[in-house]
Amino acid sequence: MKKIDFRSDTVSWPTPQMREAMATAEVGDDVYGDDPTVNKLQELAAEMTGKEAGLFVTSGTQGNQVALAAHCNRGDEAIVGFDSHIFKYEAGGAGVLSSITVLPLQTDDIGRLDPDQIRQFIRVDDPHLPSSRLICAENSSGGNHGAALPVSYFKELREVADEHGLSVHLDGARVFNATAALGIDIKELAQYVDSISICLSKGLCSPAGSIVVGSEEIIYKARRARKMFGGGLRQAGILASAGILSLTDMTQRLDQDHKCAKMLAEGLAQLPYIDIDPEKCYTNMVFFGLTEDAPMSETDITGRLKDEFDILMGGTYGAGFRAVTHYWIDEDKVAKTLGAMKTILTQ
Numbered sequence: 001m002k003k004i005d006f007r008s009d010t011v012s013w014p015t016p017q018m019r020e021a022m023a024t025a026e027v028g029d030d031v032y033g034d035d036p037t038v039n040k041l042q043e044l045a046a047e048m049t050g051k052e053a054g055l056f057v058t059s060g061t062q063g064n065q066v067a068l069a070a071h072c073n074r075g076d077e078a079i080v081g082f083d084s085h086i087f088k089y090e091a092g093g094a095g096v097l098s099s100i101t102v103l104p105l106q107t108d109d110i111g112r113l114d115p116d117q118i119r120q121f122i123r124v125d126d127p128h129l130p131s132s133r134l135i136c137a138e139n140s141s142g143g144n145h146g147a148a149l150p151v152s153y154f155k156e157l158r159e160v161a162d163e164h165g166l167s168v169h170l171d172g173a174r175v176f177n178a179t180a181a182l183g184i185d186i187k188e189l190a191q192y193v194d195s196i197s198i199c200l201s202k203g204l205c206s207p208a209g210s211i212v213v214g215s216e217e218i219i220y221k222a223r224r225a226r227k228m229f230g231g232g233l234r235q236a237g238i239l240a241s242a243g244i245l246s247l248t249d250m251t252q253r254l255d256q257d258h259k260c261a262k263m264l265a266e267g268l269a270q271l272p273y274i275d276i277d278p279e280k281c282y283t284n285m286v287f288f289g290l291t292e293d294a295p296m297s298e299t300d301i302t303g304r305l306k307d308e309f310d311i312l313m314g315g316t317y318g319a320g321f322r323a324v325t326h327y328w329i330d331e332d333k334v335a336k337t338l339g340a341m342k343t344i345l346t347q
């Protein structure tokens with residue numbers, strides 16, 4: 001592929017092996033629970049995370065939303081990070097779909113909620129108040145340069161949750177990037193949370209789909225919510241066959257994406273007018289900006305990258321650039337991108 005696309009890891013196409021697996025996947029009607037490939041994916045995800053059950057869903061957003069619905073009743077409250085995907089980027093789904101209120105709390109520079117602050121905000125039993133029910137964490141933290149949050153943080157969240165009879169949901173859209181960066185098995189994190197939603201279609205290259213894992217009871221409820229939200233699929237084994245390769249193969253190579261991100265961050269730090277802290281490159285995301293004296297704008301740069309070099313790079317929701325590495329970006333492409341940036345910035 002000629003184009004170099006850094007806009008997100010969601011742009012990653014399925015691998016040739018995935019295409020092959022999809023073409024030959026054994027399928028059934030998954031709403032009846034009859035699709036052997038979906039069942040295999042769900043069992044594999046449960047086994048890898050040390051949970052009882054898994055549920056294939058259409059997207060990361062749906063994974064979080066069915067988990068919220070499974071954990072909470074109408075009028076319950078979920079504590080979330082103010083910069084989390086669940087709070088900012090799911091179109092208000094918790095309120096709209098499940099009548100749940102969300103309480104957004106401040107996070108630190110890598111996206112951690114403060115356990116003591118959570119304690120302060122847990123509601124007493126009073127008819128005026130919503131009922132505290134769930135704590136949501138995110139790992140890696142997309143709003144904080146893709147930082148990988150350590151196991152110790154999840155242990156602390158578990159303690160707070162247990163003190164007050166709450167559950168913990170992990171938005172693990174990129175959790176395998178986090179565990180690769182931390183050098184740990186996902187079970188080490190998973191033991192402290194009640195459910196995890198994992199995207200198969202970001203760095204793990206599947207064409208679509210996410211997986212939610214948790215106890216039999218939570219997954220039973222999540223399955224009902226999935227049907228209600230319109231996510232019951234039929235011969236979904238075609239997608240799940242790619243998802244199996246995501247979990248078995250693609251989780252093993254994420255260090256390569258992290259290496260490319262680091263190479264990009266360190267290379268950009270050498271260029272004029274670039275404002276970047278390469279230390280804040282934790283996984284597969286690189287955030288950077290322009291210095292005030294830069295003689296061109298961010299849109300000039302993204303425009304020239306696209307028109308002259310076939311390189312796509314996104315802006316963040318605030319200001320600046322975001323580059324995300326994935327399976328289809330290797331060291332050569334990073335080097336080419338650094339060359340293009342140098343040309344644009346110096347000529």
Ligand SMILES: *Cc1c(COP(=O)(O)O)cnc(C)c1O
Pocket residue numbers: 058059060061062064085086138142171173174199210
């Ligand atoms: C991408 C992402 C999601 C949502 O995934 P979609 O498949 O785009 O719905 C949820 N949480 C986080 C942290 C994400 O990065």
